[in-house]
Amino acid sequence: MDSAAVDRFEAGRDRLASLAYRLLGSAADAEDAVQDTFLRWQATDRERIEVPEAWLTKVVTNLCLDRLRSAQARHERAAGDWLPEPLLDGDPMLGPADTFEQRESVSLAVLALMERLSPVERAAYVLREAFSYPHAEIAGILGITESASQQHVHRARGRVTAERRGRGEVDPASARRVVEEFLAAATSGRTERLVAMLTADATAISDGAGLARRLLRYRTRERIASYVRAGFKPTPAKRRLAGGSPAFHIALVNGSPAVLAVIEDRVVGAVAFEVSDGKVASLRGIAAPDRLARLDEAWRQHKPDAPVVAAW
Structure with missing residues (x-):
């Protein structure tokens, strides 16, 4: 393949990766889909x-749909078994972020919510909301009618809107202050303060420090506060498991504030927050190394702020 063909593909690689990540919720799977797209680009006339651009978009989208429909993916993504892979702010895989809809479509909350959509609904929704494709082009990419594209987007948008009602855009600085206060309460043991900082319908999901076979879910403020307090309480056993004593940094992950546990520039855990009306509406705790690989790599190339908690 000549250099012009390679350059043409590389010019659109980030866009293809961003599309694949939104469809799959996994950076590793998105990279595989983009690489398979390149191989097809290499082999085609x-x-x-x-x-x-249209050809590449169609190929990567349909490769992602094949992945979502596979038996392996259905097993991996069965209810209670899967969390989206978090990405550090600035990662090109996060893609376009000019509008609220684009930023919302890559939030961990919406990526998890889109698991409830059919693969075609998910693809139509992402192509329309995140990349502003007209329905005629979506129809061509997915091999459906324009009317069907409109229906898929309408249904998907309705389900996302119903779940996200009341969740407007939050000022990043304000959200960070809420998370800083929440972290201070968690590390000081003020459980009653944690309860007061949670919304009435708050939820928490954790992979159990990467060890649980199924995700752990907490649905009352009291249980969430107890889980958070226990998670941030230092013990010798936790230090051995983590491989040292982590410092805690606050960073933007998928557009929302997150607490990152860092040991010698290595991210060993992340808790992503969703803030609503000055309170914490949801938490997602991720420590499985394979879910943190890309975030960890980006962190090593990142110049972080000073840790909020320097020694644990």
């Missing part, structure tokens, strides 16, 4: 392709 490119002289017959009138619009390379």
Whole structure:
């Protein structure tokens, strides 16, 4: 393949990766889909392709749909078994972020919510909301009618809107202050303060420090506060498990504030927060190394702020 063909593909790689990540919720799977797209680009008769961007978009989208429909993916993503992979702010895989809809479509909350959509609904929704494709082009990419594209987007948007009602955009600085206060309460043992800082319908999900076979879910403020307090309480056993005593940093992950546990520039855990009306509406705790690999790599190349908690 000549250098011009390689350059043309590379010029659109980040966009393809961002699309694949939104569809799959996994950076590793998105990278695989993009690489498979490149192999098909390499093998095809490119002289017959009138619009390379459209061709590449169709290929990567359908590769992702194949993945979502596979028996392995259905097993991995069964209810209670799967969390989206978090990405550090600035990662090109997060893609376009000019509108609220684009930013919302890559939030961990919406990526998890989209698991309830059918693969075609998910693809139509992402192509429309995050990439502003017209329905005629979505129909061509997915091999459906324009009317069907409109229906898929309408249904998907309705389900997402119903679940996200009242969750407007939050000022990042304000959200960070809430998380800083929440972390201070968690590390000081003020459980009653944690309860007061949670919304009435708050939820928490954890992979159990990467050890649980199924996700752990907490649905009352008292149980969430107890889980958070226990999680942030230092013990010799936790230090041995983590491989040292972590410092805690606050960073933006998928557009929302997160607490990162860092040992010698290695991210060993992340708790992503969703803030609503000055309170914490949800937490997602992730410590499985395979879910943190890309975030960890980005963190090593990142110049972080000073830790909020320097020694644990």
